[in-house]
Amino acid sequence: MKCFQCKEKAIIELQHGPVCKTHFIHYFEEKVFKTIQKYQLLEPNDKICVACSGGKDSQTVLYLVKKYLQIHHQDTKNLKVLAIDEGIKNYRSTTLKDLKKFCKEQQVELKILEAKKELKYTLDRALASLKKKGKQEKPCHICGVWRRYLINKGARELKCTKLITGHNLDDEAQAVVMNIFKANTSLSAHLGPISGIKDHELFVRRVKPLYFCPEKEVRLYSILKKFPVQFVECPYAEEGYRAAIRDMLNDFENKYKGTKQGIISSFLQILPLIKEKEIQTNTKPLRQCKICQEPANQEICHACRILGDLHGK
Amino acid sequence: MEITVHLEKESTTQKINFKGKNVEQLLQQLKLNPEAIIVTRNEEILTEEELLKNKDNLTILSVVSGG
Numbered sequence: 001m002k003c004f005q006c007k008e009k010a011i012i013e014l015q016h017g018p019v020c021k022t023h024f025i026h027y028f029e030e031k032v033f034k035t036i037q038k039y040q041l042l043e044p045n046d047k048i049c050v051a052c053s054g055g056k057d058s059q060t061v062l063y064l065v066k067k068y069l070q071i072h073h074q075d076t077k078n079l080k081v082l083a084i085d086e087g088i089k090n091y092r093s094t095t096l097k098d099l100k101k102f103c104k105e106q107q108v109e110l111k112i113l114e115a116k117k118e119l120k121y122t123l124d125r126a127l128a129s130l131k132k133k134g135k136q137e138k139p140c141h142i143c144g145v146w147r148r149y150l151i152n153k154g155a156r157e158l159k160c161t162k163l164i165t166g167h168n169l170d171d172e173a174q175a176v177v178m179n180i181f182k183a184n185t186s187l188s189a190h191l192g193p194i195s196g197i198k199d200h201e202l203f204v205r206r207v208k209p210l211y212f213c214p215e216k217e218v219r220l221y222s223i224l225k226k227f228p229v230q231f232v233e234c235p236y237a238e239e240g241y242r243a244a245i246r247d248m249l250n251d252f253e254n255k256y257k258g259t260k261q262g263i264i265s266s267f268l269q270i271l272p273l274i275k276e277k278e279i280q281t282n283t284k285p286l287r288q289c290k291i292c293q294e295p296a297n298q299e300i301c302h303a304c305r306i307l308g309d310l311h312g313k
Numbered sequence: 314m315e316i317t318v319h320l321e322k323e324s325t326t327q328k329i330n331f332k333g334k335n336v337e338q339l340l341q342q343l344k345l346n347p348e349a350i351i352v353t354r355n356e357e358i359l360t361e362e363e364l365l366k367n368k369d370n371l372t373i374l375s376v377v378s379g380g
Contacts, residue, residue, distance in 0.1 A: 011358040055378045219376045250348040
């Protein structure tokens with residue numbers, strides 16, 4: 001199969017035709033840069049924090065945000081990388097090793113926040129402790145709460161005005177479908193290329209430059225750019241509900257090209273309505289957790305409630 | 314023909330007795346969704362139309378991360 005633009009050997013068939021390595025890289029980068037511009041994900045004076053796990057998505061988004069800043073003659077000294085070490089033996093150390101190597105290559109400052117230091121527990125120890133107490137918590141649930149908590153805290157401590165994540169089109173399409181299937185549409189108010197409360201002293205707004213990039217394209221780009229990404233499986237990885245949605249969407253995409261893009265295009269049309277409804281229904285002001293002073297929907301934030309369970313309160 | 318396949322996610326290597334012609338047919342035989350994987354031969358990315366040869370050595374990379 002030949003590239004429809006230059007007749008070189010194609011490496012992937014996109015919706016508009018097969019493309020070679022050079023034209024794929026150009027197409028992919030342009031898509032990310034256009035997303036940043038169209039949704040105003042970055043502004044000239046932004047101090048940027050890229051939340052990185054060390055995987056393909058975070059390395060790709062870090063590389064491209066840096067490239068975007070360079071193209072637009074903006075200071076890359078305003079670019080920081082934040083990683084969370086949840087304390088998962090035989091897993092996080094591998095991805096962090098890749099990330100340290102990548103940040104050194106890219107000459108960007110890396111800050112690692114450890115759950116062990118910040119929350120006094122590793123995820124491994126927390127899960128073992130909860131199990132002893134007869135409390136069954138899903139590892140991904142605790143990990144997700146702690147990661148979001150530490151990422152926001154870390155980005156704010158770095159005095160950053162934007163928090164970049166490596167969420168891709170597949171992640172977002174899965175979340176949209178999951179929220180519909182579980183009748184949690186209000187949760188979708190927090191999705192979209194840019195989310196979070198604007199001009200709030202406790203929150204750093206989150207942006208997703210890979211919003212329109214299918215996961216397969218991100219992996220392909222990371223392979224072509226030879227980013228140091230190893231496949232390591234988290235010992236707590238579950239083939240749960242999200243994995244079932246992912247497989248279903250991949251089956252559909254394989255049969256009907258453009259399915260995931262269709263979900264996102266439709267979602268973006270109704271997102272303003274979902275956000276408006278959320279503002280009208282959820283009138284409770286954002287609080288500060290009375291234990292840690294971090295933002296919370298209730299008197300005590302979710303991360304501290306988990307710690308409370310661990311302390312037996 | 315005989316094809317050697319290394320699966321990244323499973324970290325396994327197996328020899329496949331393949332009766333088809335191209336990558337698409339191999340993926341069908343292995344019951345793998347092309348959306349979830351990338352096939353390489355000597356670090357070269359292959360499309361589904363790529364013809365395979367006897368004794369080809371392929372690596373099947375997982376699109377999904379392990380986290």
